[in-house]
Amino acid sequence: MKQALRKILATIVCAGLVATSAPAQREATRTRAAQKTTNHAPKLVVVLVVDQMRGDYIERYGHQWTKGLRRLVKQGAWYRQAAYTYMNTITCAGHATISTGSIPATHGVILNAWWDRETGKQVSCTEDPKARTISYGAPAIGAHSAFRLEVPTLADELRAQLDGNARVVTMAVKARAAIMLAGHRADAATWFDAGSGAWVTTSAFTAAPVPFVESFLKSHPVERDFGKVWTRVLPESAYLFKDAEAGERPPEGWSEVFPHPLEGKSEKPDAQFYRLWAESPFADAYVGEMAAATVDALGLGKGPGTDYLAMSFGALDSVGHAFGPQSHEVQDTLVRLDETIGKLLAHLDHAVGAKNYVVAFSADHGVAPIPEQMMGEGIEAGRVATSDVIARVEKAMEPLLGAGKHVARMTYPDLYFMSGVYAKLQADATAMAAVKEAIRGVPGVWRVYRSEELENAKGSGDAIMRAIALSYYPGRSGDMVVVPKPYWFLVNEAKSVPAGSATTHGTPHGYDQHVPVILMGNGIKGGEYLNAASPADIAPTLAFLCAITLARADGRVLAEALEMPRSADIKATMPSESVKKQ
Numbered sequence: 001m002k003q004a005l006r007k008i009l010a011t012i013v014c015a016g017l018v019a020t021s022a023p024a025q026r027e028a029t030r031t032r033a034a035q036k037t038t039n040h041a042p043k044l045v046v047v048l049v050v051d052q053m054r055g056d057y058i059e060r061y062g063h064q065w066t067k068g069l070r071r072l073v074k075q076g077a078w079y080r081q082a083a084y085t086y087m088n089t090i091t092c093a094g095h096a097t098i099s100t101g102s103i104p105a106t107h108g109v110i111l112n113a114w115w116d117r118e119t120g121k122q123v124s125c126t127e128d129p130k131a132r133t134i135s136y137g138a139p140a141i142g143a144h145s146a147f148r149l150e151v152p153t154l155a156d157e158l159r160a161q162l163d164g165n166a167r168v169v170t171m172a173v174k175a176r177a178a179i180m181l182a183g184h185r186a187d188a189a190t191w192f193d194a195g196s197g198a199w200v201t202t203s204a205f206t207a208a209p210v211p212f213v214e215s216f217l218k219s220h221p222v223e224r225d226f227g228k229v230w231t232r233v234l235p236e237s238a239y240l241f242k243d244a245e246a247g248e249r250p251p252e253g254w255s256e257v258f259p260h261p262l263e264g265k266s267e268k269p270d271a272q273f274y275r276l277w278a279e280s281p282f283a284d285a286y287v288g289e290m291a292a293a294t295v296d297a298l299g300l301g302k303g304p305g306t307d308y309l310a311m312s313f314g315a316l317d318s319v320g321h322a323f324g325p326q327s328h329e330v331q332d333t334l335v336r337l338d339e340t341i342g343k344l345l346a347h348l349d350h351a352v353g354a355k356n357y358v359v360a361f362s363a364d365h366g367v368a369p370i371p372e373q374m375m376g377e378g379i380e381a382g383r384v385a386t387s388d389v390i391a392r393v394e395k396a397m398e399p400l401l402g403a404g405k406h407v408a409r410m411t412y413p414d415l416y417f418m419s420g421v422y423a424k425l426q427a428d429a430t431a432m433a434a435v436k437e438a439i440r441g442v443p444g445v446w447r448v449y450r451s452e453e454l455e456n457a458k459g460s461g462d463a464i465m466r467a468i469a470l471s472y473y474p475g476r477s478g479d480m481v482v483v484p485k486p487y488w489f490l491v492n493e494a495k496s497v498p499a500g501s502a503t504t505h506g507t508p509h510g511y512d513q514h515v516p517v518i519l520m521g522n523g524i525k526g527g528e529y530l531n532a533a534s535p536a537d538i539a540p541t542l543a544f545l546c547a548i549t550l551a552r553a554d555g556r557v558l559a560e561a562l563e564m565p566r567s568a569d570i571k572a573t574m575p576s577e578s579v580k581k582q
């Protein structure tokens with residue numbers, strides 16, 4: 001009550017008036033009451049991210065869905081041409097883009113990891129030496145937060161701008177997904193540490209385990225899935241393509257064909273079991289259950305303001321990397337996700353009310369086909385080894401700098417030189433040309449850009465250069481950026497393909513950039529939209545629905561998909577209007 005009063009006073013002070021009389025306060029209270037009843041803001045914002053979901057999976061595999069995914073496609077506003085605008089189609093960057101409405105050039109989360117020039121070390125996007133991990137089970141190593149995320153998220157802004165004390169809860173198998181979806185503060189952000197088999201969080205969000213998470217985890221041990229077997233949900237004839245296609249690289253413990261047992265190397269849950277579990281649709285189902293339990297435990301959507309619940313489903317990424325986008329495993333993961341999301345939406349309908357929440361559905365990136373399968377179709381495809389790029393660059397620099405280590409690191413497409421080396425290259429046009437030529441000589445390399453070309457290229461007419469510039473963050477990005485040809489991608493070594501890594505993502509090509517963007521529920525006009533859209537548009541659109549302003553958004557409000565509130569209602573939500581009438 002005291003707090004409510006403080007907020008009323010704050011509202012009046014903000015309106016430029018001095019609150020002295022009781023009538024003024026009563027009037028303000030009425031205004032706030034009017035705000036509650038006429039405001040169209042959703043009571044709960046739900047963000048669903050599927051890791052590595054290509055946009056065309058909806059057209060290709062959608063006929064196999066009957067539940068949650070189908071409902072989103074049929075009832076939601078489906079942006080059929082949605083795509084990332086930038087090159088670094090990588091998990092951490094994608095989640096940060098969805099949660100902030102800005103691009104990596106703005107939010108600074110350029111990749112999952114990059115070379116830190118100050119410390120001379122590779123850092124992960126969530127690594128934070130000042131934080132410590134808080135485990136709900138066995139001790140886990142690591143220390144994470146969103147401190148490298150340079151802008152507030154939608155959730156951060158909901159907390160800061162609305163006086164309803166928005167509850168912010170996220171969950172995912174991956175730390176970078178749970179953390180980036182939340183932002184700088186959260187009531188709970190929970191992820192799975194496969195190394196220890198424990199669910200964990202960070203001291204950046206809480207000083208101790210969060211009780212409602214703890215009680216859910218206690219009553220739902222991951223170990224209950226030990227010994228279960230992943231088989232197809234639908235009859236085999238319902239799946240497109242063959243179970244084992246060329247080039248598949250299953251993770252250790254599984255073969256190219258169903259069934260896939262959730263077992264370890266020993267008779268009890270061990271590291272292999274936890275890894276396989278985390279990479280299976282069973283983990284997605286678990287995340288869905290945790291989300292539903294959270295809605296009940298906290299009464300999300302029933303508070304005075306707008307709450308925020310976000311989750312990332314990670315199985316499709318692991319399964320896609322291993323079996324490729326044309327596999328029975330990818331199709332079955334989606335069929336199971338259809339069920340998981342269906343259950344969650346049904347729970348939200350019941351607990352919050354279908355008209356009271358809004359859902360945004362998207363993916364952090366897509367994925368390339370497995371190169372062997374493209375080659376089988378007569379299309380040039382392959383893997384570019386960063387080790388090969390580095391070796392050729394070192395050789396090309398020998399005449400200028402002598403033999404030795406001049407490259408500090410190549411991380412995804414970003415090439416970093418040892419301190420002082422790049423300045424020497426910039427001062428020597430012949431050497432620079434030789435280095436670029438050497439990189440272009442690596443099979444599968446398409447283009448090479450220098451950092452100074454990218455700094456001001458966000459408006460470039462060259463689409464590839466523009467896409468790289470939108471991922472370019474000065475100080476964090478490499479000295480040079482290497483772009484593979486279509487159907488080629490970067491790997492550490494090309495000689496052998498590691499288990500679980502048949503294909504990947506991270507390029508500016510269509511199959512990596514095109515992802516689903518679907519909005520459904522409170523304030524959304526369902527339908528199929530062919531307008532240009534990107535996952536960066538999600539947060540600005542949700543912010544508009546919640547009547548808050550994002551400090552720095554690069555995306556747009558997807559205005560054509562909104563049910564516009566009547567202007568009379570908007571008027572009634574302006575506290576200054578009625579207060580002035582005194």
Ligand SMILES: [Zn+2]
Nearest residue numbers: 052091317321
């Ligand atoms: Zn991935």
